[in-house]
Amino acid sequence: MLLDVDIASKEFPGADGRKTQVIGDLRFALARGEAGALVGPSGCGKTTLLRIIAGLDQDFSGRVSLPQGSRLGMAFQEPRLLPWRSVFDNLKIAAPLASAAEIEALLKDFDLAAHRDEFPGRLSLGLARRAALARALAIRPTLLLLDEPLVSLDAALALELRERIARLIDETHVTTLIVTHDLNEAIALADRIFILAPRPTRIAATLHIETPRAKMTQARARDYEQEARATISRARGS
Amino acid sequence: MLGLWQAAALVSSPRLLPGPSPVLAAIFEEARSGALFTNLSATLARVAASFALAMTFGSALGYLMGRRRLADKILDPWLVALLNLPALVVIVLAYLWAGLNEVAAIGAVALNKLPGAMVLAREGARAQDPLLDEMAQAFRFPLSTRLRHVVLPQLAPYLAAATRSGLSLVWKIVLIVELLGRPNGIGFKIYTAFQLFDVRLLLAYALPFVAIMLCVETFLVQPFERRLARWR
Numbered sequence: 051m052l053l054d055v056d057i058a059s060k061e062f063p064g065a066d067g068r069k070t071q072v073i074g075d076l077r078f079a080l081a082r083g084e085a086g087a088l089v090g091p092s093g094c095g096k097t098t099l100l101r102i103i104a105g106l107d108q109d110f111s112g113r114v115s116l117p118q119g120s121r122l123g124m125a126f127q128e129p130r131l132l133p134w135r136s137v138f139d140n141l142k143i144a145a146p147l148a149s150a151a152e153i154e155a156l157l158k159d160f161d162l163a164a165h166r167d168e169f170p171g172r173l174s175l176g177l178a179r180r181a182a183l184a185r186a187l188a189i190r191p192t193l194l195l196l197d198e199p200l201v202s203l204d205a206a207l208a209l210e211l212r213e214r215i216a217r218l219i220d221e222t223h224v225t226t227l228i229v230t231h232d233l234n235e236a237i238a239l240a241d242r243i244f245i246l247a248p249r250p251t252r253i254a255a256t257l258h259i260e261t262p263r264a265k266m267t268q269a270r271a272r273d274y275e276q277e278a279r280a281t282i283s284r285a286r287g288s
Numbered sequence: 289m290l291g292l293w294q295a296a297a298l299v300s301s302p303r304l305l306p307g308p309s310p311v312l313a314a315i316f317e318e319a320r321s322g323a324l325f326t327n328l329s330a331t332l333a334r335v336a337a338s339f340a341l342a343m344t345f346g347s348a349l350g351y352l353m354g355r356r357r358l359a360d361k362i363l364d365p366w367l368v369a370l371l372n373l374p375a376l377v378v379i380v381l382a383y384l385w386a387g388l389n390e391v392a393a394i395g396a397v398a399l400n401k402l403p404g405a406m407v408l409a410r411e412g413a414r415a416q417d418p419l420l421d422e423m424a425q426a427f428r429f430p431l432s433t434r435l436r437h438v439v440l441p442q443l444a445p446y447l448a449a450a451t452r453s454g455l456s457l458v459w460k461i462v463l464i465v466e467l468l469g470r471p472n473g474i475g476f477k478i479y480t481a482f483q484l485f486d487v488r489l490l491l492a493y494a495l496p497f498v499a500i501m502l503c504v505e506t507f508l509v510q511p512f513e514r515r516l517a518r519w520r
Contacts, residue, residue, distance in 0.1 A: 104426050130423040134441040134519040143437050144427050169519045
């Protein structure tokens with residue numbers, strides 16, 4: 051297993067001083083090269099979970115294990131590029147070991163070559179997301195973490211980026227964990243879907259997507275969606 | 289301004305307000321003897337040293353206070369005390385404790401500028417974007433990268449403001465320090481001119497110095513600020 055997550059509990063101090071458990075007994079693992087998706091409604095603690103996995107929040111009981119020397123490539127919901135540096139510099143600063151040629155090639159792959167010297171403030175959200183994704187890949191990540199990669203993009207752009215990410219996973223075989231509220235997005239991108247239930251956040255059901263990403267049709271996706279919804283309502287019922 | 293000066297010089301006595309040409313003549317006289325340059329460079333060196341000291345320690349301490357609650361708690365009373373301590377008290381105490389020497393002079397000026405730099409750096413540290421901080425942490429940026437590419441660019445406008453207000457404060461206080469206890473510098477020459485009631489000599493030293501500080505502001509501080517704001 052490349053990523054092994056075993057969180058017993060994560061608590062936040064509530065308004066009345068008492069602690070509220072936000073994540074409880076949540077366990078899952080990803081094999082090398084596998085793409086997983088954590089799916090749940092907004093406000094169900096997905097971002098907290100992702101922050102724990104990324105090592106940004108260490109105040110929880112349980113453990114997250116990754117092989118020694120793993121590199122984490124993260125694409126945040128807000129692109130979080132350094133606004134005072136060009137697109138090229140943003141990649142170079144995050145990945146000082148990558149050569150200029152490697153970075154140029156990456157920018158070309160993401161159709162960003164024309165924006166190489168622009169400051170991120172001048173980019174549209176779609177372009178900035180792509181730049182942030184390119185930055186996450188520039189460090190040659192062992193694990194790629196994507197936080198709502200398609201949220202607040204218009205439908206055409208979201209579809210375009212979704213296909214790009216699907217291609218990227220297939221071509222690089224990078225182990226990927228996607229956090230999203232959108233079941234269809236997860237079906238299109240992931241090999242395995244972990245459906246989250248809220249308060250405290252835990253995994254309610256797991257769904258395998260057998261169809262390869264490149265062969266996913268709308269009809270197949272709809273079948274998976276129905277299967278997922280049935281699984282969710284069964285999980286609620288029990 | 290020159291015309292106004294000339295007009296005012298005509299109606300007042302030449303002892304109280306000499307016109308532009310006698311002052312210019314005095315400047316040349318002092319320049320020829322070399323005294324103007326020795327004193328100007330002594331003062332400028334003090335300005336540079338105390339300014340650099342105050343900015344370095346002020347930014348570091350202020351940043352720490354903005355980021356660490358404990359540091360803020362410990363240092364805040366000192367900051368308030370320093371902010372409200374009259375410059376003259378600091379200067380006289382420094383001379384009394386450390387003697388009439390260069391260390392006391394530069395230290396006293398730096399100590400006067402320090403709290404201003406601290407306040408601005410603390411503001412800057414508090415205004416840092418937590419999202420970028422987290423990004424730097426997620427990508428495991430080494431400390432030097434984090435300082436140079438994440439912290440400093442966000443701190444820069446605050447440091448620029450501290451530079452601007454600091455430079456003008458520092459050079460004014462350097463003159464007082466020189467007047468009170470140094471054997472050279474513009475402040476010392478102004479004190480001599482005061483004792484001799486020589487307004488011509490006083491202006492001959494004050495004007496070139498003001499001109500230099502104006503040049504520093506226009507050709508160093510302002511271009512630096514524009515460079516910082518390029519990405520906006």
